[in-house]
Amino acid sequence: MKHTISLLVENHYGVMSRISGLFSGRGYNLDSITVGPTQDPSVSRMTLVTIGDDQVIDQIKKRLDNIVDVINVTDLTEKHSLYRELVMVKVQAKSGTRSEIIQMADAFGATVADMGAESIVFQLSGTPDTVEGFLQVMDEFTIEECARGGVIAMEGAKKHREPSQTNTPPTKRTTDTVI
Amino acid sequence: MNGAELIVKGLKAEEVDTIFGYPGGAVIPIFDVLYEDPELQVILTRHEQGAIHAADGYARSTGKVGVAIVTSGPGATNATTGLATANFDSVPLVVISGQVPRNMIGYDAFQEADTAGITRSITKHNYLVTERTDLGRVVKEAFHIAGTGKPGPIMIDVPKDIFTAEDGDDYPESVHIRGYHPSKHGQAEQIQEAAELISQAKRPLFYIGGGMHISGAADVFNRIVDKTGIPTVSSLMGLGILDHARTDFLGMIGMHGTFAANMAVTESDLLCAIGVRFDDRATGDTSKFAPNAQVVHIDIDPSTMDRNIHAHVPIVGDARSVLEKLEPLLTKASLGPWLQQVTGWKKERPLVPPQSNSYLSPGDIIAELNEVFPDAIISTEVGQNQMWASHYYHFKQPRTWLTSGGLGTMGYGFPAAIGAQIGNPDKRVIDIAGDGSIQMNIQELATAVLSKAPVIVVILNNGYLGMVRQWQQMFQDSRYSSTCLKKKGECPEDCTEPGDGCPEYTPDFVRLAESFGAVGIRISKPEQIRPALEQAKGITDKPTFIECIVEPEANVYPMVPPGAGINEMVFED
Incomplete structure (x- = not known):
């Protein structure tokens, strides 16, 4: 099954290769990996999309957590989460098909990023499903180039206020929990 | 600064x-x-x-x-x-x-x-x-x-x-690493659950590994074993936690485990594994490993849980810390029939050194080490020497057993012995080596000589890369491909035994040792073993090589063929 794992990591050189090296060294599948800074400049967020059975995913999460530079591991697949991906696609568009292509792209909410004599560059950000669907439609025409940004994700906003701390006993398990 | x-x-x-x-x-x-x-x-x-x-x-x-x-x-x-x-x-x-x-x-x-x-x-x-x-x-x-x-x-x-570069001279007193918080204590409810399973079991077994040495858990574990009467098996790395002489200690499990240990794992109904990671050489075919047992797994690394063997009760924590909490929850178990069974297995198939008419037996040499050096630190190289050392040396103390268990590094034992000797100047340190593996870091003779480290290297010289040769004999129809250490360019490819045309020594370990300023002794008869060991014991300011000419085709038994369950052992007879 596909899992999206979000990591908070130290913003050091070499952290990316520690993470990707874990996957390549142990033969785990890595579908996409994105990284960028967070509101705290010393911390980066990485979003990994990986595929594996429950046992493999369990190992991946535990081994990621064992890496000293990894501050936090969250499996977003188990939570209410939001996923977005950015794509740019250059489609061949000669005078006869041009308006049809633009109309189709518009239906997906894609915008024109650049236009030339024989091609158009669209950009679209949306859920991975939307991006996938858009690319399938564009493939009906001739795609010259395509650049996908990889999935970024985060937990959704909480729909209810947090109960006040004093009224509820702590339910968070200790760090000794087997994660 | x-x-x-x-x-x-x-x-x-x-x-x-x-x-x-x-x-x-x-x-x-x-x-x-x-x-x-x-x-x-x-x-x-x-x-x-x-x-x-x-x-x-x-x-x-x-x-x-x-x-x-x-x-x-x-x-x-x-x-x-x-x-x-x-x-x-x-x-x-x-x-x-x-x-x-x-x-x-x-x-x-x-x-x-x-x-x-x-x-x-x-x-x-x-x-x-x-x-x-x-x-x-x-x-x-x-x-x-x-x-x-x-x-x-x-x-x-x-x-x-x-x-x-010049800068400040501050050396911090504490660390703060956001992503590093190893679990130590184990969760109370899981420890409680483990105690209940152990108490209810009819055929419980402890399985201990290297984590016991690292956490310093030998004393608390010995108390638990004394209190409960539950028998114990060990991984390669767990030797030395229980005195080898104890009747309730069944020895090592796995590919070259003892009959009693492998049978006990297979028949147990509760396996409490502590400081182990269920390595493939220990488990054999995992589907046949402890098939009737509930498994309690105590280890500090969460990624070992459920990796190779499913843990019914996983406890992530330091072995010593968890055992200290487990100790008061355990009581004397009534295990009469089970204890009779494991003692029976121990008597049925004890480890017996392989014998030879014209050569020394590797097992006999190591058994003799027990007499002359009962409290030594033992290191090994990798292969047959390592397995024989684990079989025949009687470990009694934690941190006296240095062997490359995971990576299996030939060339580890000699430099490791030098390091151990420098850290423990009052103890005797012995590297049990093969004639192949000792050559992988033999240059460290100079280090030992100049450090006056009286390390004793017992070279079990069989002229082969013995463990690979054993596999070739058993599984490749005795095609000894590149495992004969005396093979010359003109030798026939299909040679399976040493003959008159073989070089006498490659190298001459006695002269080699002497050339570095160490002592070299060569023995080839059983009656020479004891005097050679006694001579080495008397040398306290330089290393000694004892080259032992052993049976070229001696094999390590029992052996579980690769891919088999650990109860499917092959014996010499």
Whole structure:
């Protein structure tokens, strides 16, 4: 099954290769990996999309957590989460098909990023499903180039206020929990 | 204070007394600081691999963090086998490597290598120091990470200009690492659940491993075994926690495990595994491993849980800490029929040294070591020598057994023995070696001689790479491909036994030892074993090689063929 794992990591050189090296060294599948800074400049967020059975995913999460530079591991697949991906696609568009292509792209909410004599560059950000669907439609025409940004994700906003701390006993398990 | 001086200040703050190392261009500044330093003993090995293994042997036998310094490029790449060995067996090391100056990194400078990249997957953690201001924190963190949680080697790659850069002399007293919080204590409800399962079991069994040595759990575990009467089996790495002589200790499990230990695992209804990771050489076919047992798994590394064997009760924590909480919850069990069964297995198929008419028996030699050196620290190389040592030496104490269990590194035992000897000057340290593996780091004879380390190396010389030859005999129709150590260019390919045309010695270990200033003894008859060991015992200021001419085709039994269940053992008879 596909899992999206979000990591908070130290913003050091070499952290990316520690993470990707874990996957390549142990033969785990890595579908996409994105990284960028967070509101705290010393911390980066990485979003990994990986595929594996429950046992493999369990190992991946535990081994990621064992890496000293990894501050936090969250499996977003188990939570209410939001996923977005950015794509740019250059489609061949000669005078006869041009308006049809633009109309189709518009239906997906894609915008024109650049236009030339024989091609158009669209950009679209949306859920991975939307991006996938858009690319399938564009493939009906001739795609010259395509650049996908990889999935970024985060937990959704909480729909209810947090109960006040004093009224509820702590339910968070200790760090000794087997994660 | 320059960077090199700050590192040395840090080493002293961490109570380091011995450094193993090998200088080179990039580390001249730190060796200069160590020159004439009265507090730090520097042991110059003859190869960087030897330096890391020596620091490893020092660390395993003393429980302290081992320290080594190597230069950039080839110094660092030569260190990698030692790092991987220590990483696999959870040995705390801090290894400092030199790097080319920062302004030359990436320019293919002389002796430049991407040390951090190369060592990333074979260390617990590593650093490339890019700022002089980070240096004190990095050294402090390295010692903390090396020695806590599941220990392991840490590599610190230091560019030469950081060694010489002047800056503050602060060495921090504490560390704060956001992403590093190893679990220690185990969860109370899981420990309670484990205690209940153990108490209800009819055929309970303890299975102990290297984590017991690391956490210092021998005393509390011995109390638990005395209190409950539950029998115990061990992994290769767990030997020495229980006295070999105990009737309730069944020995090692696995590919070369004892009959009693392998049968007990297979028939147990509750397996309490402590400080083990269920290595494939221990479990054999996992679908046939402990098929009737509920498994309680206690280990400090969460990633060992459910990796190879499903744990019904996983407890992530330090073995000692968890056992201390488990002890009061356990009571004397009524296990009459089970204990009769395991004792019966022990009597049915004890370990018997293989015998030979015209050569020495490796098992007899090791058995004799028990008489002359009952409290030695034993190291081994890898292969038959390692398995025979585990079978026939009677371990009694923690941290007296140094062997490369995970990586299986030939060439480990001799430098590890030197490191252990330097860390334990009052003990006798013996490397049980083969004639193949001893040649992998034989250059360290010079280190041992000059350090006056009276390490004894018992070379079980069978003229073969014995374990591979055993597999070839059993599974490849005796096609001894590249395993004969006496094979010359003109030898026939299909040769399966030594003959008159073989070179007598390759090398002559007696003369080789003497050429380094060590003592060399060669024995080939049973009555020579005891006098040779007694002679070595009397030599306390230099190493001794005892070359033993053993049966060329002696095999290690019992043996579980690869892919079989551990109850499917093959015996010599």
